[in-house]
Amino acid sequence: MKKILLSLAAIVTISTAAHAAPMPVAASFSILGDLVQNVGGTRITLATLVGPEQDAHVFQPTPADVQKLSRTQLFFVNGLGFEGWLKRLQQANQYNGRVITVTQGIQPISKPHPVQDHDSGGNDPHAWQDPQRVKQMVKNIADALVAADPAGTAYYRDRASSYNKELDKLLAWATQAVASVPEKKRVILTSHDAFGYLGQRLGIRLLSPQGISTESEASAKDVATLIQQMRKEGIRALFMENISNPKLIEQIGRETGAMTGAKLYSDALSRDPVAANYLAMYRYNVTELVKGMQRNN
Ligand SMILES: [Zn+2]
Known part of the structure; x- marks a missing residue:
């Protein structure tokens, strides 16, 4: 009898996990949002601040954006000074979740010529234009999702690894072209x-x-x-x-x-x-x- 109860409990646990509400996360701009969605799959719901065809360099978060953000547990940003508005948002203490900088560990290249932009420390923020570096971004995204939602570890790792295989293929094709x-x-x-x-x-x-x-x-x-x-x-x-x-x-x-x-x-x-x-x-x-x-x- 005890055995049956235990296995029943196990079934209940598994089905609860499978139907657990997806984790709410946010990404600062559309390209990064796509990467996060590819790794997060159905275990996340995604809010993206700067949408398609919009310019993240000159973006200003509205009260509605801040509200949208406040409902999320993780906020993925590019870093390297791309989100010039991020500091203000953080200083105003308007976000209580974790901010994940996806370019962490990426070798940045310096700007081709100096401009007045102190935030980026002289680095070029557009790292997503190199699929090789995007692989590191994908790994960072997976690490953050795993840390916040350990039950999804295998799921996130699998998705990250198959996406990175797509990036390898893409780069091989581009090099040939x-x-x-x-x-x-x-x-x-x-x-x-x-x-x-x-x-x-x-x-x-x-x-x-x-x-x-x-x-x-x-x-x-x-x-x-x-x-x-x-x-x-x-x-x-x-x-x-x-x-x-x-x-x-x-x-x-x-x-x-x-x-x-x-x-x-x-x-x-x-x-x-x-x-x-x-x-x-x-x-x-x-x-x-x-x-x-x-x-x-
Ligand atoms: Zn740009």
Whole structure:
């Protein structure tokens, strides 16, 4: 009789665990939200603060955002100064959950040129543009979920490991795609410096008039220098981004006769399916970059 009771108790425990309410977590921006959702699966409910097509550099949390956050146990952020508004939020003591910085342990690259942004300590925040570094971010996400919800350990570890296999495949594909472009043509111009990690990983040289943050503005002199350089080197791979003002890039395009290439997704996912998740976004960006670089002289 005792045995039966024990096994009944076990069944009850298992079914309770399986039906336990999902853990509420938050992510600061859409790309990170996608990574968190891939690891967390059905064991989490996710709130994302800066949604698709929105710019996290200039975001200001509203009282509604703060409320949305207050209901979560974990808050995943990129770090490296990307969320300039985070300090204010924390100082105001408006969040009682745990803040997880997913770039912990990642080797950052420094900014291509200095801008007035003290938060990032001179590092480029756009680490998600390198799938190799994203694997570490995925591991950090899994570690945090496991710590907060130990019953889901195997679940989170499995999902993280299969996602990281997807990232390996993605990087292998991208490396091959870029290898199809002659080395001297591997240079692009985008509106803000969001592709430093991508360029470093895939061997693409980057030019940008706007600097690392969408907040900073390009000087007329910088733009003139860029235009000269583009003419001299025959650079025609010119790109806009989904979160940046297209005017400057359009002007450079007109003055150099370079056709403006497709819109790239740098800091946010798309609302339409083309870059609706990280894997699709990266694949789309690399495909467009390769097409653009083929036009260089
Ligand atoms: Zn950015």
